[in-house]
Amino acid sequence: MYAIARQRILGQSFQKMRPAVSVLRSYSSAAKQITVRDALNSALDEEMSADPKVFLMGEEVGEYQGAYKITKGLLEKYGPERVLDTPITEAGFTGIGVGAAYYGLKPVVEFMTFNFSMQAIDHIINSAAKSNYMSAGQISVPIVFRGPNGAAAGVGAQHSQCYASWYASCPGLKVLSPYNSEDARGLLKAAIRDPDPVVFLENELLYGESFPVSDEVLDSSFCIPIGKAKIEREGKDVTITAFSKMVGYALKAAEILEKDGIYAEVINLRSIRPLDRSTINTSVRKTNRLVTVEEGFPQHGVGAEICASVVEESFAYLDAPVERIAGADVPMPYAANLERMAVPQIEDIVRAAKRACYRSVPLAAAA
Amino acid sequence: MALSYLRSSSSRSANFLKPLSSAASLRRPISTDTTPITVETSVPFTSHQCEAPSRSVETNPSELLTFFRDMALMRRMEIAADSLYKAKLIRGFCHLYDGQEAVAVGMEAAITKKDCIITAYRDHCIFIGRGGTLLEVFAELMGRQAGCSKGKGGSMHFYKKDSNFYGGHGIVGAQVPLGCGLAFAQKYSKDETVTFALYGDGAANQGQLFEALNISALWDLPAILVCENNHYGMGTAEWRAAKSPAYYKRGDYVPGLKVDGMDALAVKQACKFAKEHALKNGPIILEMDTYRYHGHSMSDPGSTYRTRDEISGVRQERDPIERVRKLILSHDLATEKELKDIEKEVRKEVDDAIAQAKESPMPEPSELFSNVYAKSLGVESFGADRKEVRATLA
Numbered sequence: 155m156y157a158i159a160r161q162r163i164l165g166q167s168f169q170k171m172r173p174a175v176s177v178l179r180s181y182s183s184a185a186k187q188i189t190v191r192d193a194l195n196s197a198l199d200e201e202m203s204a205d206p207k208v209f210l211m212g213e214e215v216g217e218y219q220g221a222y223k224i225t226k227g228l229l230e231k232y233g234p235e236r237v238l239d240t241p242i243t244e245a246g247f248t249g250i251g252v253g254a255a256y257y258g259l260k261p262v263v264e265f266m267t268f269n270f271s272m273q274a275i276d277h278i279i280n281s282a283a284k285s286n287y288m289s290a291g292q293i294s295v296p297i298v299f300r301g302p303n304g305a306a307a308g309v310g311a312q313h314s315q316c317y318a319s320w321y322a323s324c325p326g327l328k329v330l331s332p333y334n335s336e337d338a339r340g341l342l343k344a345a346i347r348d349p350d351p352v353v354f355l356e357n358e359l360l361y362g363e364s365f366p367v368s369d370e371v372l373d374s375s376f377c378i379p380i381g382k383a384k385i386e387r388e389g390k391d392v393t394i395t396a397f398s399k400m401v402g403y404a405l406k407a408a409e410i411l412e413k414d415g416i417y418a419e420v421i422n423l424r425s426i427r428p429l430d431r432s433t434i435n436t437s438v439r440k441t442n443r444l445v446t447v448e449e450g451f452p453q454h455g456v457g458a459e460i461c462a463s464v465v466e467e468s469f470a471y472l473d474a475p476v477e478r479i480a481g482a483d484v485p486m487p488y489a490a491n492l493e494r495m496a497v498p499q500i501e502d503i504v505r506a507a508k509r510a511c512y513r514s515v516p517l518a519a520a521a
Numbered sequence: 522m523a524l525s526y527l528r529s530s531s532s533r534s535a536n537f538l539k540p541l542s543s544a545a546s547l548r549r550p551i552s553t554d555t556t557p558i559t560v561e562t563s564v565p566f567t568s569h570q571c572e573a574p575s576r577s578v579e580t581n582p583s584e585l586l587t588f589f590r591d592m593a594l595m596r597r598m599e600i601a602a603d604s605l606y607k608a609k610l611i612r613g614f615c616h617l618y619d620g621q622e623a624v625a626v627g628m629e630a631a632i633t634k635k636d637c638i639i640t641a642y643r644d645h646c647i648f649i650g651r652g653g654t655l656l657e658v659f660a661e662l663m664g665r666q667a668g669c670s671k672g673k674g675g676s677m678h679f680y681k682k683d684s685n686f687y688g689g690h691g692i693v694g695a696q697v698p699l700g701c702g703l704a705f706a707q708k709y710s711k712d713e714t715v716t717f718a719l720y721g722d723g724a725a726n727q728g729q730l731f732e733a734l735n736i737s738a739l740w741d742l743p744a745i746l747v748c749e750n751n752h753y754g755m756g757t758a759e760w761r762a763a764k765s766p767a768y769y770k771r772g773d774y775v776p777g778l779k780v781d782g783m784d785a786l787a788v789k790q791a792c793k794f795a796k797e798h799a800l801k802n803g804p805i806i807l808e809m810d811t812y813r814y815h816g817h818s819m820s821d822p823g824s825t826y827r828t829r830d831e832i833s834g835v836r837q838e839r840d841p842i843e844r845v846r847k848l849i850l851s852h853d854l855a856t857e858k859e860l861k862d863i864e865k866e867v868r869k870e871v872d873d874a875i876a877q878a879k880e881s882p883m884p885e886p887s888e889l890f891s892n893v894y895a896k897s898l899g900v901e902s903f904g905a906d907r908k909e910v911r912a913t914l915a
Contacts, residue, residue, distance in 0.1 A: 250736060286893070292670070292681075428898065428900040466907070
């Protein structure tokens with residue numbers, strides 16, 4: 155009780171101090187901060203406003219305001235004909251969404267998490283991804299499948315899988331994964347405008363995080379090109395690739411590495427398919443070392459593809475074996491300590507980067 | 522020029538002469554005669570949660586002749602495809618529709634090309650009904666450039682978007698939610714049109730069908746689910762797959778109608794009824810009682826799970842083309858010879874189309890990489906040996 159009271163008093167006094175600090179800050183940088191949630195919401199709002207063919211569909215997207223509040227306010231603004239609450243029947247409503255896209259509408263189908271997309275995966279792959287090819291261009295499918303992907307916190311094995319590598323292996327799909335608010339806005343707008351089926355992998359733990367955004371990002375015409383990675387931090391010693399939440403971890407790892415004189419170049423993939431092999435290889439040709447980071451299962455993962463691409467395209471430039479950091483090769487456990495071991499941590503990225511730089515770390519004894 | 526016209530249309534000029542020489546009839550040419558005729562369907566409709574339409578169907582000589590010609594064309598096309606498959610000019614899967622033609626032609630007679638049709642893999646005749654050409658069919662079956670999907674789809678992936686035919690689907694049952702999605706889009710766009718989503722008795726047990734039906738009923742979508750019940754899901758008879766093979770009742774709260782699918786006029790009446798219903802009241806199920814003479818596909822002889830007597834019995838008693846032939850003859854709308862001539866014409870059309878299709882080249886190697894995306898963004902794609910074959914997607 156006493157501890158809580160003390161916290162509250164401290165909090166209040168800190169709050170009294172804060173306005174002065176923030177005034178100073180607002181003079182020095184005009185950048186606005188928005189959460190990823192607001193970024194996604196505003197992107198949906200603007201695209202629905204610009205194009206009457208865009209509509210939303212999914213569980214709880216309407217009256218509940220969205221399971222994670224991403225679609226908040228949109229039912230009220232656009233009405234029940236354009237924001238549709240579906241029953242809990244992914245195979246059915248995903249098929250309906252794809253059929254609507256065949257006819258020329260632009261559905262944005264929400265999966266409450268991508269784990270549930272497995273119930274509808276036949277429609278994503280066989281009905282959506284392949285149709286333009288099988289019909290020799292007659293049937294294009296301008297649909298977006300979006301929702302949280304990968305590990306959350308404590309939700310267990312059935313609710314924690316990352317689907318990036320499964321979907322990204324399929325020709326005919328585009329697969330995007332934003333990290334910050336700028337990514338969220340620009341990539342979602344690009345996805346909705348794109349005439350092909352797009353799998354849009356968000357991250358539940360990032361929804362509440364704020365990031366600075368420029369005026370350009372806030373403009374309703376803002377769009378990020380699909381298929382282009384972003385160099386979040388330049389460096390010369392080792393290339394670290396990541397997407398979604400792991401970009402944040404990679405950036406923190408880069409700060410730690412800098413203290414040891416290792417300057418890491420952090421690439422935010424943004425687009426898993428098409429994969430920006432050009433940016434990745436150009437970076438590795440500069441740094442000569444590669445660490446790939448992802449949350450998902452390691453076997454046949456995104457990192458496996460990146461490593462293969464670099465070995466194929468830039469073998470002569472590599473000064474060290476390629477390194478992969480990924481989720482553990484086990485179903486996600488519930489216990490907090492085991493869960494922590496099952497997802498990459500910042501120290502894992504640091505360690506791998508140092509290994510790639512031949513700078514340390516006796517290897518753990520093999521079993 | 523006039524001479525060559527006469528020469529090339531010798532059959533037409535012969536027809537022109539004929540009525541005068543056969544002094545008896547001063548009939549109007551049947552191809553344009555729209556004098557109404559009323560015909561009773563073979564059996565009454567059975568209904569579920571709705572009032573069945575009348576057994577009396579309005580038709581006319583022109584329509585009956587069109588039915589005859591179109592079904593004869595479809596029949597000949599499918600039989601020719603059988604031969605081509607055995608000659609190894611068609612590869613992979615080939616699911617033939619002969620016996621079921623009345624569903625395709627009856628449906629088209631009740632609707633417009635603005636209404637949508639989507640079906641599974643037994644799609645050749647539906648494609649013809651939607652206005653596709655024989656050349657497009659045979660070329661596609663043989664994997665040639667002149668095919669409706671430029672040779673890249675194959676038998677199961679025919680499409681004709683300009684007349685609202687959305688395929689051609691290989692995954693059993695998937696086409697039903699897709700069809701409900703088309704209906705959703707029609708309602709969203711306020712087009713006042715409907716979608717017919719065709720599926721078989723095998724697909725009728727698919728869960729996604731019920732998911733899509735539930736949503737269609739909730740949202741009042743103009744979706745008409747048409748179960749083409751040919752009584753066998755591949756090699757499994759309906760009574761072995763469905764606890765309740767009354768497919769027209771399986772919609773529970775969704776009305777249904779059971780129709781003699783071998784009677785083109787009954788099909789037409791049912792589809793007309795269904796379209797009116799769907800535009801006002803949302804989804805409805807039509808069960809077409811039909812039959813396929815071939816096995817499930819060209820890999821299936823079709824006689825290990827059914828008797829030859831059964832097959833020949835249906836052909837004798839219920840063949841859709843024979844029914845229309847009898848109707849035309851009994852109403853004195855054409856002579857037997859005229860009908861035989863039509864069948865000969867149709868046979869020639871099919872043979873000509875096959876010859877033309879054989880001339881069509883296989884796709885260019887570069888087509889391996891085309892149409893992966895509608896908007897490729899200059900992305901690279903790879904062949905089996907990526908150091909040997911790579912392409913920038915157009």
